[in-house]
Amino acid sequence: MQAMEISRTGLDVEWRRLEVIAQNLANANSTQGVDGKPYQAMRLVSGPKADFGNYLSASSGPLGVAVYGVEPEGLPARSIYEPGNPNADAKGFVSYPGIDHAAEMTMMVKTERVYEANIVAMNAARQMYLKALELGKRS
């Protein structure tokens, strides 16, 4: 059952990563973010889940993965020459979020694969668990 819980954390994290990627792609043409500043492409940062309660005790065993946070991708904004756009600056350039489309799509495919892998792992753990119930069963 511990293995199933770990796979569950994997499902959770990859789902949220997909949400961040979807947000990036959806905002690829947004000229401004929520607070007026330009939209920043974000990246989900994840890592092994730490049990802070038992931090000082001996290893409490693997706990799966957790979201550490979201951080900006840090790509420079794209400047497109659109003098007719109301959001253009003095020189006629409009600033669009710096998003690497190819990288986002690649990441999306990877995320989906990891998600599927977690489901397979969860099913495998479940099969093993149920097998243990067959000990001593008279056929």
Next chain:
Amino acid sequence: MSLPPASAIVPAMGITPVAPQASATTAAPTGLSFSQLLTNGVEAVDQRVVDADSLAAAFAVNDSIPLHRVTYALEQARLSLELMLQVRSRLVEAYQEVSRMQL
């Protein structure tokens, strides 16, 4: 429901353990008497049952106990119990056969 301890089943056989006779002449082999063997066996079975039971209780509370350990312990306890009951049946049969003998 509580399982009666395995030791409660055996006295129902009606066999009273025979005390080993203190024999000064024979070089008695350093071994266990038959009654001691029986008692040891019954206690061992009882211990297995109790251990399997507490493992099952621990499993009900804590899922990180590997399930195969629980099912294995329960199966071992069950087999020990069945073996002991078989032994008991055979002993009763033997006793009845002996008591039928005409002397």
Next chain:
Amino acid sequence: MSDLTSALVIKALDGLSERSVVTANNIANAASPNFRAGRVNFEDALAQAATQGRAAVSAVQPQVLTDPAGSDVRLDLELATASTTATRYAALIDVLGRELQMDALAITRNN
């Protein structure tokens, strides 16, 4: 099977049943507007009561909590919960069955 063991296993089964009902409700209401998903907790209370004896175990009640308003129902996680709950339920039923079989041995063969 000791009284404590049977109480613990049956209480755990109670909690798991409750959880499967709440999870089914979450799944059915995944698209309902303003729906707040439910969670069932009993493991900690049961672990606590296990150290205090049979009476404490019998007094344990599964606790149903509601998620804060505005949080979405994660369908995949609810399905994962349904799966793990059903699996653990099967395991505990099997363990209970094996214990009952051993008790039955003592009754039927003790002639």
